[in-house]
Amino acid sequence: MTSRKGTWNRLAEPAAVIVRWVVGALFIYMGLRKALAPVDFLKLVREYDLVQTPLLLNSVAAILPWFEVFCGVLLVAGVAVRGTAAVLIAMLIPFTVLVVQRALELHSGGTPFCAIRFDCGCGAGEVYICNKIAENVALVLLSAWLLAGRGRALALRFSLGRTPPAAS
Amino acid sequence: MKKILLEAILVGAAGILLAWLANAVSPRGLVLTRNYFPDGTGRMAQHPSNTDPASPAGTNALALRIAQLGFRPVDRETVVQLHNDPFFAQELIVFIDARDEAHYAEGHIPGALVFDHYHPEKHLADVLLACERAEQIVVYCTGGDCEDSVFAAVTLKDAGVAPGKLMIYAGGIEDWRRNGLPVETGARNSGRIAP
Secondary structure: OHHHHHHHHHHHHHHHHHHHHHHHHHHHHHHHHHHOOHHHHHHHHHHOOOOOOHHHHHHHHHHHHHHHHHHHHHHHHOEOHHHHHHHHHHHHHHHHHHHHHHHHHHHOOOOOHHHOEEEOOOOOOEEEHHHHHHHHHHHHHHHHHHHOOOOOOOOOEOOOOOOOOOOO | OHHHHHHHHHHHHHHHHHHHHHHHHOOOOOOOOOOOOOOOOOOOOOOHHHOOOOOHHHHHHHHHHHHHOOOEEOOHHHHHHHHHOHHHHOOOEEEEEOOOHHHHHHOEOOOOEEOOOOOHHHHHHHHHHHHHHOOEEEEEOOOOOOOHHHHHHHHHHHOOOOHHHEEEEOOHHHHHHHOOOOEEOOOOOOOOEEO
């Protein structure tokens, strides 16, 4: 039992570093794809019908992609990892709810739920809704793992405050 | 926990500030105060049945909206007639492609002017000059659930073009291509016509 736990602890840290890099790289990629085609992203944000005033709508479409890139860079570099992971979770959960709501809107037209495919504005083009939900759940869980204090190795400044003791 | 929350707030604030700056310096950045969807009638594609102008619901919704705005919806037959009209060569009938430059260069209705209303500073002056002379103006975009032709027409109307001159070809370039009509690639009057 002890040796199993020891093996897990030995493997968990490098795995968490890889997770940090992968999640960070994914956010950089997705963010850049949107930031380089802001008008396309603006049209997709409008489809969600969340905000009506041009200033708010434009602000969401202009700021969100670069914000994702920023969070991705922080994760890859290993700066403020737990704070960044918390921010990502705070973005991913409501975004997933919105995507599901939009999918349900389309589902009411009679299409089977998992056959629904649309461009949710995630930066990956058209995706099947069930795949998107699975991907977002995975991202939330991985971010939560980083939030728990994993992935310290090769981090430039894991915590902006005083570094807390490593998670065991 | 408090530390993490503070760190998250700091990341959020720095991220918003940097993202705002990145948008401001990016040549593709959005102008935050501009109304990019100027028709004021809200999102058309509220329901899947409204996203396809070929469907009766889609056709009715789009036609109603175009009429509400004071424009005339036109079908492919009328558009072909206008394109073949001798007035087209005299630029008394003008076609306007409301997509961006990249899509325009990939293929547009021969002789159409490009007008990406999301970046009006690029072509508005040339387009307005052509619209001033023209008696009839056909505006189109991709087709399908594309609304850019409507927004471009509203932008032109707001810039002083008489709405009575403006016609919307909702089928767009997709409908044009689907029916085997010729498209021009590259710049306007490039002479590169694809069947």
